[in-house]
Amino acid sequence: MALTGKVVLVSGASRGIGLAIARRLAASGAQVALVARSAEALQEEAAKLRGAIAIAADLRDAASCAAAVEETVARLGRLDIFVHSAGATQRGDFLALGDEAWEDGYALKLFGAVRLLRAAWPHLVASRAMRC
Numbered sequence: 412m413a414l415t416g417k418v419v420l421v422s423g424a425s426r427g428i429g430l431a432i433a434r435r436l437a438a439s440g441a442q443v444a445l446v447a448r449s450a451e452a453l454q455e456e457a458a459k460l461r462g463a464i465a466i467a468a469d470l471r472d473a474a475s476c477a478a479a480v481e482e483t484v485a486r487l488g489r490l491d492i493f494v495h496s497a498g499a500t501q502r503g504d505f506l507a508l509g510d511e512a513w514e515d516g517y518a519l520k521l522f523g524a525v526r527l528l529r530a531a532w533p534h535l536v537a538s539r540a541m542r543c
């Protein structure tokens with residue numbers, strides 16, 4: 412894949428699968444916005460990837476999702492690809508896990524994805540239009 416000139420937002424990019432995806436995309440030429448909560452880890456990883464930026468955000472929060480997309484576009488000029496890898500699943504006995512644990516998981520994995528994509532959508536559409 413040649414991704415030179417493309418901008419990608421990767422959530423959950425401070426470690427694990429998200430970080431591996433961010434590294435691979437950067438190696439293919441993309442500029443990557445690494446998003447997660449751990450500011451220090453993000454800065455450290457972004458410094459290793461050419462053109463990458465770090466955005467610390469708790470993606471369970473609606474306003475933070477929109478802000479992460481806005482900051483990506485403000486600093487990198489566009490947004491072409493969105494990857495949602497942020498996740499944190501509380502594990503435990505089914506009968507012991509309360510609603511809060513379930514709500515927390517959905518706030519990040521489901522609503523985080525929906526809110527980020529909603530904010531990213533106009534930029535992704537604009538990117539497609541430019542390609543055509």
Ligand SMILES: NC(=O)c1ccc[n+]([C@@H]2O[C@H](COP(=O)([O-])OP(=O)(O)OC[C@H]3O[C@@H](n4cnc5c(N)ncnc54)[C@H](OP(=O)(O)O)[C@@H]3O)[C@@H](O)[C@H]2O)c1
Binds near residue numbers: 423424426498499
């Ligand atoms: N690993 C597997 O075998 C596997 C298999 C199937 C599905 N999955 C799913 O794939 C996703 C990634 O898995 P992984 O193994 O890469 O997990 P991981 O190593 O625990 O990484 C999770 C990432 O999500 C970020 N994150 C967690 N809570 C967040 C929040 N509130 N706001 C923003 N970012 C947050 C973490 O960064 P911070 O802590 O810095 O915020 C981290 O960057 C998860 O949804 C997981 O359930 C994983």
